[in-house]
Amino acid sequence: HAITVPQDPEVLRQKTREVAALYLAAGIDPERATIFVQSHVPAHSELAWLLTCLAPLGWLNRMTQFKDKSAKMKQDSIGAGLLNYPTLMAADILLYQAEAVPVGDDQRQHLEFTRDLAQRFNHLYGETFTIPEAMIPPAGARVMGLDEPTKKMSKSEDSEYHAVYLLDPPARIRKKIMRAVTDSGREICFSDDPEKAGVNNLLTIYQAINGGTREEVEAAFADARGYGDLKKAVAESVVGLLEPLQERYNEIMAEGGYLDDILAHGAERAAAIANATLADVRDRMGLLAPRSHS
The missing domain is CATH 1.10.240.10 (Tyrosyl-Transfer RNA Synthetase)
Structure with a gap:
């Protein structure tokens, strides 16, 4: 998701580790939850492409976040990844047959897109995906900008007084x-x-x-x-x-290999589930399964 806009490679690598560390610091227990880097499980990208082939262009064009973000960009600088962002998000959810997805209010439309896409696939190829439900908190589902309280608080805003960051002193x-x-x-x-x-x-x-x-x-x-x-x-x-x-x-962050070990183990656990789902999807769509040499 991060590379839908240009990123400095070194900064991206560092920020990825920082976000994982923040999940752990916030209290997510790696024994009970699987924490991993999306790009470490290639099934996400493959399922996203398969779903993109089923997603009507009109559905993607109607996504509010795409319209808002693309409106701030020059037409020739809008990457296809930004348009197809919701199909990757759908793959993130559907690979694991998620029944409930905790989201902020601003992601409600993307989850509805995921539900619609899953139902479309199930209709075409038989019951394959669980249809997920949104879990939206009663308070704090949409936190607004401190300097512009009619707009959602966002890390991408330029004003230094717009948002509070988790690592702000x-x-x-x-x-x-x-x-x-x-x-x-x-x-x-x-x-x-x-x-x-x-x-x-x-x-x-x-x-x-x-x-x-x-x-x-x-x-x-x-x-x-x-x-x-x-x-x-x-x-x-x-x-x-x-x-x-x-x-x-x-x-x-000071514990050396602790974070990397958690991410490696998380990717292994996630891949076992994701690859099983992807194999089922490939089979249902008629993709020829590879045969190993005996």
């Missing part, structure tokens, strides 16, 4: 959140009013970290003196969430 996190855009009012409550989008976003972040109903979150700020109190509370919540993660991340 505490002082930087506090600075970003204290500069978050709000309106000129004082009432701290959830609202559908576009003018209150900034406050709504901060409350959503607070709720996602601390839990509670909307009413309970609003009650926590009933005696607040203004948005400054809200921002301070959100900042401390984010810092409190990320500091232990950052400590564990630094330990993992």
Whole structure:
């Protein structure tokens, strides 16, 4: 997925290891979950191509993220990989016969695409793929930009005050959140009013970290003196969430071969499942199976 846009090879290799370390630091147990690098399991690419051959162009052109991203690019610089991104995502899911997929609200359309593609394949070639369901959290399913709260928070935005990154130091996190855009009012409550989008976003972040109903979150700020109190509370919540993660991340990155061993074992476990699914798909589509020399 990362190479749908140009990448510096050395940076890409480093970022891949960093993301894996962040998964572990966030508490994902490699004994219970299979963590691996997508490119280490070639079945992803092969199934993506087979699915691309079945995916109507109209389905791909309707993807909101493709339209949004391609609108910011010159026509001759839009790679086919960006258009076909959803079929690779579908392959990621369908290879493992996933029943439920945890996603943010912005990925709902891509999961619907995956479901439609799986149903299309099953109709053409017989029951092959499990039809996955989306798992979308009740709070924090769509976190918006701190500097532009009507747009989803994204790592690709240029503004340094747009997003909080998992490895941002505490002082930087506090600075970003204290500069978050709000309106000129004082009432701290959830609202559908576009003018209150900034406050709504901060409350959503607070709720996602601390839990509670909307009413309970609003009650926590009933005696607040203004948005400054809200921002301070959100900042401390984010810092409190990320500091232990950052400590564990630094330990993992310093442990030498530990991370690489997990990724290698994960790729072996993933490949065993993925290759079995791919063999079934190839057979159903009529691709001639290779025969080994006796």
